[in-house]
Amino acid sequence: MPKKQTNKALVILPTYNEAGNIQQIIEEIFQVSKRIPGWRLEVLIADDSSPDGTAELVKKLQKKHLDLYLISGKKAGLGKAYIRGFKHGLKDSSFDAFVMMDADFSHDPATIPTLLAAIDGGADYVIGSRYVSGGQTAKNWPKLNLINSRVANIVARIFVDINDVTDLTGGFKAIRRRSLEKINLDRIHSGGYVFQVNLLHEFSRSGFIIQEVPVIFNNRRSGHSKRHPRDIIEFFYITYRLNPNSRLRRIVRFSLVGFSGTLVNLLIIFAMVHLLHQVVLFSDAVAIESSVISNFYMNHYYTFRAAFTSPRITRIEPPKSIFIKLGKYNLVALGGAAISFIIFAIGFKILGLNYILADLIAIVLALSWNYWMSVHIVWKVVDN
Numbered sequence: 001m002p003k004k005q006t007n008k009a010l011v012i013l014p015t016y017n018e019a020g021n022i023q024q025i026i027e028e029i030f031q032v033s034k035r036i037p038g039w040r041l042e043v044l045i046a047d048d049s050s051p052d053g054t055a056e057l058v059k060k061l062q063k064k065h066l067d068l069y070l071i072s073g074k075k076a077g078l079g080k081a082y083i084r085g086f087k088h089g090l091k092d093s094s095f096d097a098f099v100m101m102d103a104d105f106s107h108d109p110a111t112i113p114t115l116l117a118a119i120d121g122g123a124d125y126v127i128g129s130r131y132v133s134g135g136q137t138a139k140n141w142p143k144l145n146l147i148n149s150r151v152a153n154i155v156a157r158i159f160v161d162i163n164d165v166t167d168l169t170g171g172f173k174a175i176r177r178r179s180l181e182k183i184n185l186d187r188i189h190s191g192g193y194v195f196q197v198n199l200l201h202e203f204s205r206s207g208f209i210i211q212e213v214p215v216i217f218n219n220r221r222s223g224h225s226k227r228h229p230r231d232i233i234e235f236f237y238i239t240y241r242l243n244p245n246s247r248l249r250r251i252v253r254f255s256l257v258g259f260s261g262t263l264v265n266l267l268i269i270f271a272m273v274h275l276l277h278q279v280v281l282f283s284d285a286v287a288i289e290s291s292v293i294s295n296f297y298m299n300h301y302y303t304f305r306a307a308f309t310s311p312r313i314t315r316i317e318p319p320k321s322i323f324i325k326l327g328k329y330n331l332v333a334l335g336g337a338a339i340s341f342i343i344f345a346i347g348f349k350i351l352g353l354n355y356i357l358a359d360l361i362a363i364v365l366a367l368s369w370n371y372w373m374s375v376h377i378v379w380k381v382v383d384n
Contacts, residue, residue, distance in 0.1 A: 007039050007096040009116060009174070010089040013103040014081035016048040020222030021104050022057050028109040030065060036113045038120070041099070042067035046085040048075040077231075078171075079195025083185050090181065098180060100173040104220035107172040111215050115174035124179035124208035125200070127165065128172030134214030135167070141219045152235060156197045159239040161246040162204055165212065169196050172215055179208050192231035194238045201242045250381075253303040254371050257295050265291040288337075289330075296329045304379040325378050332373040340366035 011029055015022060026043055033041035043065070047055045049072055058070045071088050073081070082100060089095050097119050101107040111128060118126040129135045131153070137146060149169060156168040171193075183202050190198040203210060240249070265287045272283035300322070340362040347358030375381045 007116075008094050009039055009041050009097040009099050009112075010085075010092075010095045011041050011043045011099040011101065011112070012046060012082060012085035012089065013043065013101060014046045014048070014078050014085065015050060015054050015103045016075060017050045017052040017054060018103045018222075019050070019052040019054045019057055021220070022054050023061060024221075025103050025105060025109065026058070026061055026065070026068060029112070030067075032109045032112055036116060039113075039116050040067075041112070042069070042095075044069045044071065044085050044089060045103075046081040046088075047072045048077075048081055049073065077191030077195070078193055079188065079190045079198065082195060082199075083188065086180065086185055090177070096177050098175045098177065100171060100175070102171055102220075104222070106218050106220050108216065108218060111172070112174075114213050114215070115172070118211050118213055119174050119176055121211075122209060123211035124176045125203040125210045126174040127167055127170050127200075127210070127212045128215035129165075129167035129170055129212035130215065130217045131166040132212040132214050135212075135216070136214075137217045138219050141217065152193075155236065156239050159236075159246060159248055160197060160201055160243050161248075162200065165200065165204075165210060167212065168200055169193065170215075170217075171196050172217075175203075179203070179206075182206065190234060190238045192228075192234045194231070194235040197235075197239055198242065205243075250303060250375075251371065254299065254374070255367070257298040257303055258367060258370070260298060261291040261295040264294045292330055292333045293326070295333070296326050299329075299374060300325065300379075304374070304381060328378045329374070332370055332378060335373070336366040336370040339369050 013022075013025065018025075022045070026045075029041055029043055033039075045055075045058045045068070047058070047070065049055075055070060055072055058068065062068050062070065069088075071084055073084055086098065089098055097116060099112055099115060101109075101112075107128065115126045115128060130137050130149070137149075152169045153167065157163060160168070162168060183199075183206065188195065188198050188202065200210070243249070268287035268290045269280075269283045272278040272286060273280055276283075278286075343362040343365050344355075344358050347353040347361055348355050351358075353361075
């Protein structure tokens, strides 16, 4: 009976001042390597020029472990360290998968076989998840860290529009080599912890099979967290920009278009009344329709363009189709105006609200109507 072929996985550990953990984590990974059916592990330390001697300890261990590698670079953050590690590993065609994990024991090396089993099962991108059924965080994990993690996952889910993954920020992963080769790593510019979301988005948008397996996330054994306030700023900035067609960015664009339409309305009615000396009611009607047409074309070519075009397909929409949508949009806008008037009248006349408050409530509800109808009736956007 022929012997089963052994696959190779490169375990990449980014490090900065991990002298208190590095030797033990490396030894445990190599111990795990002996117990994984069909897999052999090699280890790459991507060190950010740690001043505490982390790299020196790794160099000493290299005399004992021939499958231990070290690459050093300037301190540029977690994401840049992983990119260096990926590019280094991809030069060696013998690696079938890559494992990403922290060097502080928050990720248990004993769980690596579970990640690689999912790769064996056909997954391209496997996340060791704290929040999927069976996953958890250690009881001694600081409450503030848990809150930060939960909030970061909520923010990433809303901003990026990835709804089928529970742990978007998890850093314990296994990735199939053939899949990683198809990702343009030069597109990923995040340096901090948002890198995890950035990488997930690249795999998600490419249609790869993403799977979560439950893991226990532990508190670090030694040293201190490397998070900085700038990581939070980068997290919000990168997650917001990752998906141009996310619901959040679409709503922001739609609102900006609505604001521009208000300016168009004011400019038209002012010009017609004060410059062209037209009747106010007629001028208002012209101003309203002008703002509706302006909003339609800005929404068509700005707000919803990414939703009905493909980067691989260039298609010119026939004028008839555009005019049909313009007609629908006029009806939607008319409905929005009616809703705004009715809600304002109810709030101001019946409920006795301040007229400014009543108007704000009316505007929000009318805008919500206009957006919902635009998405589902006018442009018929299909979200993934």
